[in-house]
Amino acid sequence: MIQTPDAAAGTDTSADVKFRADVREWLVENLESEFRELRGLGGPGREHEAFDERLEWDRHLAAAGWTCLGWPEQYGGRDATLRQQVIFHEEYAKADAPSRVSHLGEELLGPTLLAFGTEEQKQRFLPGIRSVTELWCQGYSEPGAGSDLAAVTTSARLEGDEWRINGQKIWTSLAHLADWCFVIARTEPGSSRHHGLSYLLVPMRQDGVEVRPIIQLTGTAEFNEVFFDDARTEASLVVGEPGKGWGVAMGTLTFERGISTVGQQIRFARELADLEAVARDNGALENPVLAERIDQAWVGLRVLRAHALRTLASAHENVDPRTAAGQASVSKLLWANWHRDLGELAMDVLGAPGLIAQSPMGGLPGPSVVTQAAASGPVGRPPTDDLNEWQRLFLFSRADTIYGGSNEVQRNIISERVLGLPREAR
Template sequence: MQLAFAPELKAFREEAADWLETQLSGPFRGVRGQTNQVDNVEERRAWEQAMGAARWSVVGWPEQWGGRGASIAEQVIFAEEYARAKGPPRVGHLGVELIGPTLLALGTEEQKARFLPAIAGGEAIWCQGYSEPGAGSDLANVKTKARLEGDRYLIDGQKIWTSMGMIADWCFVVARTTPGSVGPKGLSFLLVEMDQPGVDPRPIRQMTGEAEFAEVFFDNAVARAEDRVGAEGDGWKVAMALLGFERGVSTLAQQMHFRNELDEIVEAAKANGMAQDPITRQKIAKAHAGLKIMRYNALRMLAEDEAAAGGTLSGAAYTYKLYWSQWHKALGELAMDVLGQAGEIGANEERMPPLPTMYLMSRSDTIYAGTDQIQRNLIAERALGLPREPRGA
């Protein structure tokens, strides 16, 4: 496996690093280093638009749709430089990383022309209408319904844990369009405008003081029939294809964010003397080694995907979410061990400091986007080809 970048990529790295440093130390210094997803929404939208104007927002997309047609190596480099420059979490990430690639792969030409420029240009923020109170890891248990009347669908139901739900312009919604259907059959994948009567997002306040999630209620909300991705009843296939993009190049940006968190833990340990404790040093070394393993496995996964021209996931790719969620959960525990009692004191009444916030958020890593139990089933059934787990009657 090639672990070094070709020399000719040096200029690309320098261009990316220079642009990021210029912007984040200049007009967008106010968002540099932010960790919350939804702070300073207007400035964060402006940041997305600036990235889009410079064609850095979706570097791997074709130039026709606002990208640079960047190779996997170039996409990895940009992800690394973005995290190294302490760029803020992307408020447009669900559009950039999930629905955008899905439309590129499965959307009609009309859908691409309508939606992709706004995603690439930072003009449209998206949220994900998958989870429901009774359909989390068991996504096939979706109860939200949509009925076709003429040239539009009318949607009724409820979604929960909707990231960006309070600020999003659009939502991609999995809804049941075949009456009486159960499981993955009879679902459709609809693109729904949020600013309309019948869509009611309500914030979910987290214990960290943030409200990155929303509960979204649909009451005769409208989606145009032409904004259905895939055929009616094929929503499960589209939904699963979209989830495959979660294991794309964005994983490298996530790892660089993890690197920043680990560096912050090391600095805290040096400052309060915990760096002299041999057990703490051993835990930090273990975290460092685990992050290196994560990086090498992700690079292998991306290289295999590129060689297969974006084909089906390799068996190794199914292990990624289980590995990083367990690693990050342990990193949160390490942060609290290093901080000691100081980690239990909030900076103010509304927000906790970054490392305690990371610890609290990391507790959910093994639940969202598929619990660890679900991930192990996927590895067994899809990667290893073992018999399916018996289902209840």
């Protein structure tokens, strides 16, 4: 039986034990209240599920002091230790609590502002992130750049006390619901690659911003195209120095692969355990090849966990920047490929019936369809009701190896920056 990994059992201090008990007790009590129907909803490929209700849940968390745990107390956090932050994400995932809608603000932009922002920027934006009253999206990828962030062409010019932004971003998660976007734009005409880029904070609700949803294979639309046509933002809303936004952007990517990935691994373990149950019920587990692949997936989960904990620990040490870049890229490659492979394994476990929509596959754990009652919020056509949970996993996990930095780019970072191999010809 595949087991959900526990948080380094036996290593908690007395303070950590109490913290774990407090988190667990609060989640049990509050997920049995008006939020009990939200268990397990949301996440990549499923952001359409009960979005408004999950937003209320996030704000409920904030009111109880369970958001932004690692932030300094002066900015609304708890000054929680790294260990306590890991504990929270583990217990949150074990409770099958709904996926958070404020991830981009809390886990990416918030830490970026704490590390690189001015005091004025912190005072202006951190309270809205902590209370989940302002939602954020990430303006990085472009049609002609993809995961090659240094090739962006979106431009911004300073006119008086405002930046004017022109260009296009793509694959922008939840842009149709966001209030603000952190945008990488070229602010020095004639500059190239990572030179001359700036990290701007841009309001989404203005005439110069147009959002067009991208309909995915699953029928949902959480990714978007974003067009900036003389969009404006204040001159002071550049994080770091103008023209030196590359370092800030790299800092954000490092935060993206941080503590929340520990909770992600527990959700992966639950998916694997459910798939093992399907394989046992339909006889697929008797196939020695499939049984071995399920075992290999379990081993892969342990590798993911070991690497994540080692990377998190080293983040608090004086690690060579090249090593840090390599660790983040290895982490992305490990989890993205593992989850993609799980989707393929699920299809093989289901066999021929898995190729048919609305097929009679009784006994599958988890919701087989997303009901319209749970599908509130996003634009785009409703999610396809003829896909079961495993078919959705298979289709959407193809994107895991692309968003957040494609496999090819991650391998280039490892080979060029860490191993010192010759740069890829461009």
